[in-house]
Amino acid sequence: MTPESAPPPGATLEPELRRQRRLLAERALHWRRTRRLTAILLGLWLLTGFCTVYFARELARITIFGWPLSFYMAAQGASLVCLAIIGFYAWRMRQLDAAYTRAMEEPA
Amino acid sequence: MTADKRYFRRLSGYYAWFCACFAGFLLALTVLEKEGMPRLWIGHLFMFATIVLYATIGVVSRTSNVTEYYVAGRRVPALFNGMATAADWISAASFISLAGGLYLHGFDALAYIMGWTGGYCLVALLIAPYLRKFGQYTIPDYLAARYGGGAGGRGGPVRALAVGATIIVSFIYVVAQIYAVGLIASRFTGVDFSVGIFLGLASILVCSFLGGMRGITWTQVAQYIIILVAFLIPTMWLSAKHADNPLPQVAYGSVLPKLAQREAQLAADPREEAVRAQFRRQADDYAARLAALPASWEGGRLEAQRRLDTARLRNASLTEVRNAERALAAYPKTVDDAETLWRAQRARLLARAQPPQPHAAPFPGATEAESNARRNNFLALVFCLMFGTAALPHILMRSYTTPSVHATRGSVFWTLFFILLIYLSIPALAVLAKYDMYTSLVGSDFRALPTWISYWANVDKVHPLISITDINGDGLVQLAEIAIDGDVLVLATPEIGGLPYVISGLVAAGGLAAALSTADGLLLAISNALSHDVYYKIVDPGASTQKRVTISKLLLLAVAFIAAYAASQKPADILSLVGAAFSLAASTLFAPLVLGVFWKRGNHAGAIAGMIVGFLSCLYYMLRTNPILGGRMDAAWFDIAPMSAGIFGVPAGIAAVVLVSLLTKPPGRASDGLVDYIRAPE
Numbered sequence: 001m002t003p004e005s006a007p008p009p010g011a012t013l014e015p016e017l018r019r020q021r022r023l024l025a026e027r028a029l030h031w032r033r034t035r036r037l038t039a040i041l042l043g044l045w046l047l048t049g050f051c052t053v054y055f056a057r058e059l060a061r062i063t064i065f066g067w068p069l070s071f072y073m074a075a076q077g078a079s080l081v082c083l084a085i086i087g088f089y090a091w092r093m094r095q096l097d098a099a100y101t102r103a104m105e106e107p108a
Numbered sequence: 109m110t111a112d113k114r115y116f117r118r119l120s121g122y123y124a125w126f127c128a129c130f131a132g133f134l135l136a137l138t139v140l141e142k143e144g145m146p147r148l149w150i151g152h153l154f155m156f157a158t159i160v161l162y163a164t165i166g167v168v169s170r171t172s173n174v175t176e177y178y179v180a181g182r183r184v185p186a187l188f189n190g191m192a193t194a195a196d197w198i199s200a201a202s203f204i205s206l207a208g209g210l211y212l213h214g215f216d217a218l219a220y221i222m223g224w225t226g227g228y229c230l231v232a233l234l235i236a237p238y239l240r241k242f243g244q245y246t247i248p249d250y251l252a253a254r255y256g257g258g259a260g261g262r263g264g265p266v267r268a269l270a271v272g273a274t275i276i277v278s279f280i281y282v283v284a285q286i287y288a289v290g291l292i293a294s295r296f297t298g299v300d301f302s303v304g305i306f307l308g309l310a311s312i313l314v315c316s317f318l319g320g321m322r323g324i325t326w327t328q329v330a331q332y333i334i335i336l337v338a339f340l341i342p343t344m345w346l347s348a349k350h351a352d353n354p355l356p357q358v359a360y361g362s363v364l365p366k367l368a369q370r371e372a373q374l375a376a377d378p379r380e381e382a383v384r385a386q387f388r389r390q391a392d393d394y395a396a397r398l399a400a401l402p403a404s405w406e407g408g409r410l411e412a413q414r415r416l417d418t419a420r421l422r423n424a425s426l427t428e429v430r431n432a433e434r435a436l437a438a439y440p441k442t443v444d445d446a447e448t449l450w451r452a453q454r455a456r457l458l459a460r461a462q463p464p465q466p467h468a469a470p471f472p473g474a475t476e477a478e479s480n481a482r483r484n485n486f487l488a489l490v491f492c493l494m495f496g497t498a499a500l501p502h503i504l505m506r507s508y509t510t511p512s513v514h515a516t517r518g519s520v521f522w523t524l525f526f527i528l529l530i531y532l533s534i535p536a537l538a539v540l541a542k543y544d545m546y547t548s549l550v551g552s553d554f555r556a557l558p559t560w561i562s563y564w565a566n567v568d569k570v571h572p573l574i575s576i577t578d579i580n581g582d583g584l585v586q587l588a589e590i591a592i593d594g595d596v597l598v599l600a601t602p603e604i605g606g607l608p609y610v611i612s613g614l615v616a617a618g619g620l621a622a623a624l625s626t627a628d629g630l631l632l633a634i635s636n637a638l639s640h641d642v643y644y645k646i647v648d649p650g651a652s653t654q655k656r657v658t659i660s661k662l663l664l665l666a667v668a669f670i671a672a673y674a675a676s677q678k679p680a681d682i683l684s685l686v687g688a689a690f691s692l693a694a695s696t697l698f699a700p701l702v703l704g705v706f707w708k709r710g711n712h713a714g715a716i717a718g719m720i721v722g723f724l725s726c727l728y729y730m731l732r733t734n735p736i737l738g739g740r741m742d743a744a745w746f747d748i749a750p751m752s753a754g755i756f757g758v759p760a761g762i763a764a765v766v767l768v769s770l771l772t773k774p775p776g777r778a779s780d781g782l783v784d785y786i787r788a789p790e
Contacts, residue, residue: 056470066361090517
């Protein structure tokens, strides 16, 4: 904030304080949502990666289009799930950021 | 917004032109080959044309502006940044060795595919967007600002440690790349290995020396296109040949059952069994000699001496005397030498005496415990490669170059997308090439071997890339009689599939592009760490921008020459060195990077402890278990291979950051404010 735009003391202190508070609240909300999204997606990532490897011998009995399922998951499936996770994250974060901007632009 | 769009359109136009010219170049060469142009010329022309191309892009994007030099002006659109990062990422190891690894080891080698792609989830979700929001130049920049401390609170010690880690990790990695450049150049143009290295070095330097990040970004986009075309053409050809479908990623599912059938057939074939029995007998012979040490060593030496003497006494032919002399000279000099050599020989023979393992079967093993050990090693390797990916400075550095945080998230998506275009077809290539070899080469007549075998067998006479000897003397090729080095697979694929030599040249150019693009990024990461973090931030904070860029260029030159020198010494076992780089990066840098964003309580002392403990515990495990570094696998914990030392290093690093941070006083308000700023949306 530059000195010119600083409000004169007294008259506009109240709205300025409110604005500050709202900024912090909105940021906290945004961060909570981001953190939850990150946790869910990382959980999904861990689940695909770990299960593919840990249960590979059991999954190998299932065959899809010629591939044993464990081979398919390790060679393509897990990587494609990752790509989907990253894509979804980018899309969803764009939404969250837009929601934050909208909330900040609304008059108090 | 419209300016961005116009810029994007202009760039797309340039690269569309480039693709058209490249296609024209390929067509022209195909025609020339039909007209009878010799093979060597085609190889030369490919090397020359691509290097001139990279040099041209490098010269056109030359710059001495700091932001342009370090982070390409922060205006690389997400799509192009993704392409450049993909080229940065696809190293000689993934282009040349990975398909060969899959061919040789089947399911086990899929750990590389999973690890090297899964790591991008961590990059995208935990690190890249926050680094972009921070918006400086290097990884040590971020760590120093976040953790502060040191004299004047500017984070000197943290920065120094981060710089050290960056340099060690990137240097190990860049030596491997330059080594690959030398190998490809010498194989395809017939020049000496060291000349090949310095040729490659010259082309690396023209890109990164003049243009910094800006130069290498635009070169890497071009290199990615070459890598993609070079990898996909032969793979699609094989796929169309064996599965009647030119999309290898989709089609090889139908080849897998046929391959499994053929493997079972070969495993039960009595002629194969005869060859394997021969190998077992030879291995037993070595075992007997090992058991009788040191007497057997003495006896063997006397025997070799006696052969030479009798050959001389009875005036045998000159070649016979020569052979006897050579056998004596090659005989192990000491008992210890003999033990290591014979042990290695025995292991090699025993490996060749094994029947083929089913390609798609996960973790085959004689016992449950053996199978579990393989599974655990697979998991550990995937873990290290993933966390290593998320901590490699030359990849993370890329998140600074996009125009916004949104673009960074998009850029990681595009990176993985472009990597997957190639990575999804690598297992396909391995399966298709294996099926081709097992059906058309195995069982064929020795007098009618295809020409590519003799060509590749003679490229490196000391360690033949492929050798086929008629061991049981029946005149037919048995699978057990083929010894193949994984590295030859991709380079020979066009010839295996019967494509014209132009495609072989293209594949070599692709391999060269993969090695060069990665080397570019790594060298830049090293020289930026030295010039920006050491020189500008620690030695001379008052340096002018002009001086900083000049220093950076000089350091780049010096580092490149040291790396080329190290590569020309042909260090042993390049691949395990690269694996070590991933484990070290993960153990040292991952914890401070991620906790820096997600845990406000992390402080200066914690970060220092985390980096030191992570690095040392990783190093300790490697020294303890890696035979090359003087360790023994008997000392391994849970049978984990030394390459996956990061599985112990990463948790140790995280624990150290947490414990030491909690024991010392919380970080100051500046660090709190920085974290809030990084977390907040734009």
